[in-house]
Amino acid sequence: MSEENRLNAHNVTLAYGERLIIDDLSVSIPDGKVTVIIGPNACGKSTLLRALARLLKPQAGEVMLDGVEIGKIPTRKVAKRLGLLPQTPIAPQGILVSDLVSRGRTPHQSAFQQWSEVDEEAVLDAMQATQTLDLADRRIEELSGGQRQRVWIAMALAQQTELLLLDEPTTFLDLPHQIEVLNLVRKLNRQQGRTIVVVLHDLNLACRYADHIVAMREGAIVEQGVPKNVITVDVMLRVFGLKCDVITDHLSGTPMVVPAVEDYI
Amino acid sequence: MSDLAKTRVSNAYIWRRNFFSVRLDPRTIWASLALLIAVLIVAIWSISAGDFPMSIADIFASFLGEGQKSHDFVIFKLRLPRLLTGLAVGAAFGMSGAIFQSLARNPLASPDIIGFNSGAALGAVIMIISFGATGFMVAVGAVTGGLLTAILVFVLSWKGGLNPYRLVLVGIGIGFTVYAGVSFLMTRTDIFYAAAAQHWLTGTLNARIWRDVYMTWLGFGLLAPLALGLQMSLNRLEMGDDMARALGIRINIVRSLMALIGVLMVSMAVAGAGPIGFVSLVAGPIARRLTLSSGACLGGAALVGALVLIGADLMGRVAFAAQLPAGVFTAVIGAPFLLWLLATQIRKGAM
Amino acid sequence: MNLTTSTSATDDLRGDVAANRLAERNKLMSPVGHRRMLRVVGFFCLLGLLGLTIIASLSIGARTIAFGVVLEALWQFNGDLVEHLVVQDLRLPRTIIGIVVGASLAVSGVLMQAITRNPLADPGLLGVNAGASFAVILAIWLLGITSITGLVWFSFFGAGFVSILVYMLGSMGRGAATPVRLALAGAALSALLYALTNSILLTNQKVLDVFRFWNVGSLLGGNYNILLELSPFIIIGMLVSLIAASSLNAMALGDDAAKALGTKLMLTRILTLLGVTLLCGASVAIAGPIGFIGLVIPHAARFWCGPDQRWLIFYALLLGPIVLIISDIVGRVILPPGEVQVGIMTALIGGPLFVWIVRKMRMAQL
Numbered sequence: 012m013s014e015e016n017r018l019n020a021h022n023v024t025l026a027y028g029e030r031l032i033i034d035d036l037s038v039s040i041p042d043g044k045v046t047v048i049i050g051p052n053a054c055g056k057s058t059l060l061r062a063l064a065r066l067l068k069p070q071a072g073e074v075m076l077d078g079v080e081i082g083k084i085p086t087r088k089v090a091k092r093l094g095l096l097p098q099t100p101i102a103p104q105g106i107l108v109s110d111l112v113s114r115g116r117t118p119h120q121s122a123f124q125q126w127s128e129v130d131e132e133a134v135l136d137a138m139q140a141t142q143t144l145d146l147a148d149r150r151i152e153e154l155s156g157g158q159r160q161r162v163w164i165a166m167a168l169a170q171q172t173e174l175l176l177l178d179e180p181t182t183f184l185d186l187p188h189q190i191e192v193l194n195l196v197r198k199l200n201r202q203q204g205r206t207i208v209v210v211l212h213d214l215n216l217a218c219r220y221a222d223h224i225v226a227m228r229e230g231a232i233v234e235q236g237v238p239k240n241v242i243t244v245d246v247m248l249r250v251f252g253l254k255c256d257v258i259t260d261h262l263s264g265t266p267m268v269v270p271a272v273e274d275y276i
Numbered sequence: 277m278s279d280l281a282k283t284r285v286s287n288a289y290i291w292r293r294n295f296f297s298v299r300l301d302p303r304t305i306w307a308s309l310a311l312l313i314a315v316l317i318v319a320i321w322s323i324s325a326g327d328f329p330m331s332i333a334d335i336f337a338s339f340l341g342e343g344q345k346s347h348d349f350v351i352f353k354l355r356l357p358r359l360l361t362g363l364a365v366g367a368a369f370g371m372s373g374a375i376f377q378s379l380a381r382n383p384l385a386s387p388d389i390i391g392f393n394s395g396a397a398l399g400a401v402i403m404i405i406s407f408g409a410t411g412f413m414v415a416v417g418a419v420t421g422g423l424l425t426a427i428l429v430f431v432l433s434w435k436g437g438l439n440p441y442r443l444v445l446v447g448i449g450i451g452f453t454v455y456a457g458v459s460f461l462m463t464r465t466d467i468f469y470a471a472a473a474q475h476w477l478t479g480t481l482n483a484r485i486w487r488d489v490y491m492t493w494l495g496f497g498l499l500a501p502l503a504l505g506l507q508m509s510l511n512r513l514e515m516g517d518d519m520a521r522a523l524g525i526r527i528n529i530v531r532s533l534m535a536l537i538g539v540l541m542v543s544m545a546v547a548g549a550g551p552i553g554f555v556s557l558v559a560g561p562i563a564r565r566l567t568l569s570s571g572a573c574l575g576g577a578a579l580v581g582a583l584v585l586i587g588a589d590l591m592g593r594v595a596f597a598a599q600l601p602a603g604v605f606t607a608v609i610g611a612p613f614l615l616w617l618l619a620t621q622i623r624k625g626a627m
Numbered sequence: 628m629n630l631t632t633s634t635s636a637t638d639d640l641r642g643d644v645a646a647n648r649l650a651e652r653n654k655l656m657s658p659v660g661h662r663r664m665l666r667v668v669g670f671f672c673l674l675g676l677l678g679l680t681i682i683a684s685l686s687i688g689a690r691t692i693a694f695g696v697v698l699e700a701l702w703q704f705n706g707d708l709v710e711h712l713v714v715q716d717l718r719l720p721r722t723i724i725g726i727v728v729g730a731s732l733a734v735s736g737v738l739m740q741a742i743t744r745n746p747l748a749d750p751g752l753l754g755v756n757a758g759a760s761f762a763v764i765l766a767i768w769l770l771g772i773t774s775i776t777g778l779v780w781f782s783f784f785g786a787g788f789v790s791i792l793v794y795m796l797g798s799m800g801r802g803a804a805t806p807v808r809l810a811l812a813g814a815a816l817s818a819l820l821y822a823l824t825n826s827i828l829l830t831n832q833k834v835l836d837v838f839r840f841w842n843v844g845s846l847l848g849g850n851y852n853i854l855l856e857l858s859p860f861i862i863i864g865m866l867v868s869l870i871a872a873s874s875l876n877a878m879a880l881g882d883d884a885a886k887a888l889g890t891k892l893m894l895t896r897i898l899t900l901l902g903v904t905l906l907c908g909a910s911v912a913i914a915g916p917i918g919f920i921g922l923v924i925p926h927a928a929r930f931w932c933g934p935d936q937r938w939l940i941f942y943a944l945l946l947g948p949i950v951l952i953i954s955d956i957v958g959r960v961i962l963p964p965g966e967v968q969v970g971i972m973t974a975l976i977g978g979p980l981f982v983w984i985v986r987k988m989r990m991a992q993l
Binding site for chain 2: 064095102106120123147
């Protein structure tokens with residue numbers, strides 16, 4: 012684990028009230044890479060993501076952004092460097108798509124600078140990248156689940172942060188749209204060098220798009236590294252309790268999980 | 277560099293100059309203009325109407341310094357102070373209502389619900405019933421009572437942060453308790469004092485003087501720009517705490533500041549005209565629907581509040597032989613308006 | 628295919644140690660059966676508490692009556708003894724009315740919050756109190772009625788009429804009455820009626836003099852006759868509420884999910900509102916507008932028994948009378964020789980209690 016990375020968690024303990032979710036966990040997010048967090052439901056993936064985005068204050072340990080404890084950096088400064096798309100964001104009633112995406116510019120705006128040229132460019136870029144420009148004048152309630160998800164991602168993109176944390180951005184999407192979103196993630200990473208952390212449930216897509224995979228179980232990291240080293244028969248059993256075989260995806264050369272066939276005899 | 281341009285992402289217009297830019301939404305502008313004109317019409321009407329009617333020509337003559345003595349007296353000593361106080365008080369009620377509705381993410385929230393009005397009522401009723409106070413001292417009692425109650429509510433609902441849900445629930449609990457004090461005093465006193473208290477509790481713009489105008493406009497003039505400056509952050513709060521913080525909003529600071537501004541605005545308004553609760557309940561929803569705004573529309577709510585209050589005052593003065601306080605008619609005007617909006621919006625399927 | 632299960636010892640340890648630590652610190656969630664047991668025990672505790680409250684209500688007052696004498700008055704009534712008369716003619720009716728009114732208000736509060744999906748909703752939101760007040764004012768003003776008992780039917784029908792009107796206004800236009808529409812329509816109409824009420828009060832001091840006493844709510848004015856006359860409505864209201872309650876759990880999940888679970892939305896809504904109208908209308912008619920119970924008891928009940936509507940109703944059914952009767956008892960003795968009306972006392976006692984509960988609750992995001 013190298014200390015040169017921008018975003019690190021040192022021995023964090025995370026809890027909601029009395030309920031302990033993660034105990035004494037350390038992780039370092041590799042710069043300029045796509046990191047995918049996998050693990051069974053309720054293993055603390057989202058909680059870890061919230062802590063990395065300073066939305067949850069650790070009970071012990073600390074999250075460091077650029078060498079400074081994240082809770083000590085002014086919120087607006089953090090928001091210019093690090094963006095987060097929560098799992099279930101709330102859309103204000105009756106808001107137009109263009110307005111919602113524009114809200115991603117919040118940390119860059121003030122009462123005196125409500126809409127700069129940069130804002131305009133950023134929002135246009137974000138909407139073009141997510142193909143939501145045609146939806147600009149629609150109300151968010153009128154959109155399908157997939158369209159809505161793309162709008163939210165557009166909003167997170169418009170924030171133009173070097174670090175971007177996405178909590179299950181592909182839920183509600185069909186396979187082509189999932190691929191589309193993840194291609195977009197990769198493009199942002201490869202072309203603009205953004206560091207991206209994604210929580211994903213689809214293991215095969217995780218293998219394809221991740222540079223670095225973190226596998227979690229019950230609030231602890233079981234294994235991390237390049238997909239080839241993490242996605243193994245052995246790790247899958249320990250993380251998910253899943254009996255499977257791991258073969259090679261002949262298109263991308265990444266590992267591919269094939270669940271075992273259950274015999275009902 | 278200074279220009280007005282249309283953005284390519286929405287139908288809003290942008291006015292830019294150096295490091296300064298303003299975003300203008302056409303629908304908001306039209307709605308605000310229409311409201312302003314309506315306010316102006318009602319304002320002129322309410323100066324001309326009353327026991328001593330005057331033509332518009334008379335009014336203009338007086339404003340240009342060429343009017344009759346009697347006209348000057350009625351306008352500058354009686355009706356103008358009353359009107360101007362009404363405008364500031366109505367705007368303050370409307371804006372604070374919109375603030376609390378947005379903070380609580382609940383269309384039923386209003387300053388009443390965090391217990392402010394109950395506290396103000398108790399303060400005023402104690403002054404009236406126990407000390408036989410009238411006029412300014414009643415207002416002092418009201419503001420003291422309201423602020424003390426609001427502080428109590430804030431302290432009791434702070435628990436590592438200001439959860440809006442807890443704030444509103446604590447406010448209701450304290451509000452009910454405090455109001456029980458009002459009811460208690462009302463049943464334990466002479467009918468004469470009870471009637472005076474009931475009159476004050478309804479809210480009125482009767483017999484306002486220039487001192488009231490200065491006080492209310494000073495308060496509103498100081499608080500409104502602060503509220504408008506924080507409007508953007510307030511609207512981000514409606515997207516949930518996580519999202520708002522991810523966008524760089526300091527949620528506890530914004531929430532506390534906005535609540536403070538809201539409370540100060542109401543206390544100023546209550547001091548100016550008594551607890552006219554309904555204005556703060558209807559102004560927010562009406563403004564939101566007129567401007568089709570996706571967040572709290574504080575400016576619009578202020579305009580609607582002003583319009584409803586001076587309209588109610590006008591109605592109270594001319595509709596019946598006996599002059600009734602404005603507080604009675606705010607609901608008579610505001611309620612059908614809200615119902616009509618509800619009906620039309622429902623047809624459009626916007627709710 | 629070789630599906631191996633062997634793992635390196637250290638890796639295994641890491642996962643398991645973490646899991647054990649978590650399990651230890653979180654003390655595994657109670658199993659369902661355990662939770663149900665707690666609820667049943669809680670229910671019987673409340674039942675016992677209600678019993679104690681009733682006994683207290685019969686013996687405490689301007690004249691304290693020993694428990695034995697109370698029992699005698701109930702089972703071996705002797706019309707010559709003053710203490711027996713006090714128990715039979717004054718305290719018993721008052722206590723029974725307290726039970727009925729407290730239960731009605733609390734249950735209708737639960738229903739109202741469930742159907743509007745708004746924790747700030749109370750029965751008054753349906754316009755019940757405003758309608759009753761307005762009808763009472765008209766009766767005092769136009770017909771010159773001054774006795775509280777004479778106002779019963781006016782307030783009952785005023786309440787019923789206005790709540791129907793609110794429902795109609797809320798369901799104008801396309802589709803059914805959604806919670807938000809209902810809430811706003813109720814708030815608007817209530818405000819309108821209160822304004823009219825106020826305008827009469829302000830121009831007529833005599834009306835104010837009668838109204839200010841009706842308005843605080845009291846268990847005193849009532850007697851058996853009123854209760855008997857209104858009992859069919861209350862019984863029907865209770866039955867309807869209990870029938871509707873079983874569907875309210877599904878309703879809480881949202882309209883679509885409720886439909887998918889086989890709930891008849893329209894029917895449930897109408898039944899619920901009918902229940903609220905009957906229960907509240909009757910309570911207001913008997914004891915005047917007692918606002919606090921309907922809003923606060925549901926929160927208190929939810930704090931103890933969780934969000935299951937069926938349990939919630941039963942808890943509210945007991946908590947409502949307990950709080951109301953205790954308030955009434957305190958009101959009798961706090962300022963001798965006079966009494967403080969129960970509407971005032973419920974707020975004075977219930978308010979701080981409610982704030983305490985709110986501070987204990989773990990807040991979800993609204």
